[in-house]
Amino acid sequence: MGMWMLLNHFETHRSFVLLNCFGIIMCLFMSGLIDEHALTSTSCGPLTHNVIGTISAANGIYPIGLIWQGIEVITVGERLMNNFCCYRFLSTKYKHQKQGQGQRMRSESMLELSHELTLVCCSLESVFLLLIAVIPSNEYLEVHCTMFLGFALFAFIGQFGRLWEFKLCAKHSPEIAKAYKRIKRIFLLGSILLFTAILFSFLHFVSCVSGAYSLFAAFEYLYVLYGNIYFHYRALSSMKELNKSNLFTISSKLVFSPSASSAIMTSSTATMTSSAVVPPSPAFRPNSSHSETKILLDANK
Numbered sequence: 358m359g360m361w362m363l364l365n366h367f368e369t370h371r372s373f374v375l376l377n378c379f380g381i382i383m384c385l386f387m388s389g390l391i392d393e394h395a396l397t398s399t400s401c402g403p404l405t406h407n408v409i410g411t412i413s414a415a416n417g418i419y420p421i422g423l424i425w426q427g428i429e430v431i432t433v434g435e436r437l438m439n440n441f442c443c444y445r446f447l448s449t450k451y452k453h454q455k456q457g458q459g460q461r462m463r464s465e466s467m468l469e470l471s472h473e474l475t476l477v478c479c480s481l482e483s484v485f486l487l488l489i490a491v492i493p494s495n496e497y498l499e500v501h502c503t504m505f506l507g508f509a510l511f512a513f514i515g516q517f518g519r520l521w522e523f524k525l526c527a528k529h530s531p532e533i534a535k536a537y538k539r540i541k542r543i544f545l546l547g548s549i550l551l552f553t554a555i556l557f558s559f560l561h562f563v564s565c566v567s568g569a570y571s572l573f574a575a576f577e578y579l580y581v582l583y584g585n586i587y588f589h590y591r592a593l594s595s596m597k598e599l600n601k602s603n604l605f606t607i608s609s610k611l612v613f614s615p616s617a618s619s620a621i622m623t624s625s626t627a628t629m630t631s632s633a634v635v636p637p638s639p640a641f642r643p644n645s646s647h648s649e650t651k652i653l654l655d656a657n658k
Contacts, residue, residue, distance in 0.1 A: 369435075370435070370439060370590070370593055370594075371590070371594075373431070373432055373435045374586060374590050376428060376431070376432070377428065377432045377586055378582060378586060380424070380425060380428035381412065381578070381581065381582065383424075384412070384415045384416075384421045384424060384425050385409075385410075385412070385415055385578075387415075387421055388410070388414070388415035388418045388421045389409075389410075391418055391421070392418050395414070395417065395418055395495075396409075396410035396414050396415060396418065397409065397410045397414070397570075397571075399561070399570050400498065400562075401561070401565035401570075405561070405565055405566070405567045405568070405569070405570060406567055406568065407568070407570045407571045407574075408568075408571045409571050409574045409575065410570075410574055411494075411570075411573065411574040411577055412425070412574075412577065412578070412581070413489065413493070413494040413501060413505075414494060414495070414574075416490060416493060416494070417493045417494060417495040417496075422493065425490055426490050426491060429486065429487055429490035429491075430487065430490075432486075433483045433484070433486055433487045436479070436483040436486075436589070437480055437483050439589075439593060440475075440476055440479045440480055440483070441476065443475075443476075443592075443593065443596070444472055444473075444475065444476040446596065447472060447522060447526060447596075448469070448472045467525060468522070468525045468526070471518055471521045471522040471525060472522060474514070474518040474521075475515055475518035475519050475521075475522050478511045478514040478515035478518055479511075479515040479518075479519070481507070481511040481515075482508060482511040482512045482515050485504050485505075485507040485508035485511060486508055488504045488507075489501065489504045489505055489508055492504060502562075506555075509551055509555060512551070512585060513548060513551065516544050516547070516548075516585075516588055517544070519540070519588075519592055520537070520540060520541060520544050523536060523537040523540065523592070523595075524537055532595060532596075533595065533596070535595070536591070536592070536595030536596075539591060539595070540588060540591050540592050540595070543583070543584065543587060543588045543591060544584075544588060546583070546584065547580055547583060547584020547585065547588055548584070550576050550579050550580040550583065550584050551576075551580045551584060553576045554573050554576035554577045554579075554580055557569045557570075557572040557573035557576060558573045561573055
């Protein structure tokens with residue numbers, strides 16, 4: 358099966374998640390071995406002492422930058438496709454259910470708004486993530502910082518939109534309701550990690566506080582691995598029906614996986630066959646006169 362048919366399968370998404378996590382850890386350790394001074398040095402110079410560096414600093418070390426940019430291009434492409442798959446899945450799933458349950462117009466518009474908000478913000482988050490990897494911080498620091506703030510902003514709004522989306526869809530799906538509580542905890546803790554990282558980044562660039570850059574790097578790693586990558590992983594893995602299908606098997610009216618659709622067609626065919634009542638042939642009808650004669654003989658005995 359071609360790669361284009363696996364763009365939204367759970368196994369493929371898990372492989373991309375492992376690739377992204379492995380790439381972050383590998384680039385960090387390799388950059389420390391190749392050039393530790395370039396990894397931990399900042400614009401503050403000797404005023405600060407740093408233990409670890411950020412992902413952006415590791416991106417400026419050759420050949421770590423090329424490896425990291427290649428990983429991000431693949432990851433961002435997969436993220437954009439998954440965002441669109443989730444949008445199409447949840448929107449068509451809800452339309453199928455609301456026709457049967459007759460929801461009010463207000464709830465319908467709110468859910469459609471949450472779908473569109475999540476799609477736009479998560480897509481912009483992926484674009485800013487790619488720009489962070491492409492634009493090196495050692496050459497274009499101001500532009501790189503702007504891209505990082507854009508990534509943080511749209512990541513927060515996109516995750517909030519996904520959480521809002523799951524909350525509205527939880528009325529119709531028990532598995533979405535269960536996943537909502539799980540990703541809500543991840544979102545709250547991830548938001549704390551994100552704002553803490555931004556705080557230490559602000560302290561570093563404004564007043565060159567010693568150790569602030571290392572703390573910023575540590576909280577950045579924690580947020581990217583847990584608050585961002587793990588959040589999207591849990592959100593996608595909670596939709597089991599979506600994980601059995603991909604972009605090309607999501608209908609515009611109904612949402613069925615290939616196995617589910619074949620099972621439904623098989624059951625419907627069997628129902629139609631069993632419901633068709635065929636009248637018995639005259640050759641197999643019982644002979645009434647023969648039965649009456651046999652009953653009279655038994656009575657005379």
